[in-house]
Amino acid sequence: MGRIGFFLSEAFRALRRSAAPSVAAIVTIVVTTLLLGVLVPVLRASESKASEVREQIGLEVYLYNDASRAEIDSLQRKLGAVPHVDGVTFCSPECAKKELAGELKGDLAGSIDELNSNPLPPSFDLSLDDPDSLEAVRAALLPPNSAGKPTPISAAIDPPIGDSREQANQIREVTGAVKIVLLVIAGLLLVASLLLVANTIRLSIYARRREVEVMRLVGATNWFIRWPFMIEGVIVGIMGAGIAVGLLLLGKVTIVDPLADDFALVDNLSTTGFVPLVAMLVAAAVFVSAVGSGITLRRFLRV
Numbered sequence: 001m002g003r004i005g006f007f008l009s010e011a012f013r014a015l016r017r018s019a020a021p022s023v024a025a026i027v028t029i030v031v032t033t034l035l036l037g038v039l040v041p042v043l044r045a046s047e048s049k050a051s052e053v054r055e056q057i058g059l060e061v062y063l064y065n066d067a068s069r070a071e072i073d074s075l076q077r078k079l080g081a082v083p084h085v086d087g088v089t090f091c092s093p094e095c096a097k098k099e100l101a102g103e104l105k106g107d108l109a110g111s112i113d114e115l116n117s118n119p120l121p122p123s124f125d126l127s128l129d130d131p132d133s134l135e136a137v138r139a140a141l142l143p144p145n146s147a148g149k150p151t152p153i154s155a156a157i158d159p160p161i162g163d164s165r166e167q168a169n170q171i172r173e174v175t176g177a178v179k180i181v182l183l184v185i186a187g188l189l190l191v192a193s194l195l196l197v198a199n200t201i202r203l204s205i206y207a208r209r210r211e212v213e214v215m216r217l218v219g220a221t222n223w224f225i226r227w228p229f230m231i232e233g234v235i236v237g238i239m240g241a242g243i244a245v246g247l248l249l250l251g252k253v254t255i256v257d258p259l260a261d262d263f264a265l266v267d268n269l270s271t272t273g274f275v276p277l278v279a280m281l282v283a284a285a286v287f288v289s290a291v292g293s294g295i296t297l298r299r300f301l302r303v
């Protein structure tokens with residue numbers, strides 16, 4: 001216990017001696033930890049949203065307006081028998097009109113009721129057991145005829161058959177770009193944190209170089225000399241992480257939680273486990289500080 005007390009007192013004394021670089025290192029750790037604290041939930045939310053959209057990928061089979069009830073019932077049975085089709089939902093022109101009115105807002109929604117006729121066709125919405133089987137289902141709905149040309153399995157089908165792949169691809173592209181940008185920024189800040197922590201420890205070693213020389217002359221081991229500086233770096237990491245976690249908690253309580261009921265993406269952010277996130281951020285901050293200290297110590301305390 002006596003050695004631990006000595007190491008801690010030496011670490012805090014070094015922090016007081018090099019206050020300016022220590023504050024700079026703490027601020028950098030705070031910024032890096034804040035970015036990571038926002039980055040991880042955003043990445044999880046974007047991946048969750050992309051997976052959700054991917055699971056919703058399906059096919060829309062549009063029908064001719066003059067399709068008879070018998071043709072519709074026959075086609076529904078055929079669609080239900082297609083492999084990988086998990087569900088078949090019929091939507092009449094009136095149903096399609098209501099769905100369109102629900103998607104539109106304001107005057108546009110009201111203008112639908114003023115139409116003299118309903119131009120929307122009846123359709124079947126097909127849900128799949130696996131989004132990767134979309135092309136197989138499409139091929140089953142449009143098998144080639146004797147001339148090799150894709151032909152619908154029913155005369156009631158009005159080709160082409162639509163799907164939601166474009167929406168899913170757009171979401172994947174956007175989330176991919178966001179991930180790359182955030183990862184690059186996080187990487188740059190991590191490097192800056194390492195360098196600033198290393199610079200803080202370097203200044204501490206330089207200010208105490210006489211003490212280090214005396215300790216080595218009286219037989220102190222390298223690790224006995226290293227421990228105060230390593231603890232100094234860890235303290236910088238803990239202080240920076242503590243400030244960042246406090247700011248993240250404040251943002252969660254005042255911004256994320258109140259908006260979670262109104263915005264799906266914010267709701268995904270709020271469902272990210274806060275305690276595991278805090279543990280990860282503190283561990284990352286301490287790791288960065290310890291590595292920064294180790295890099296400098298290895299250079300200055302070589303035997």
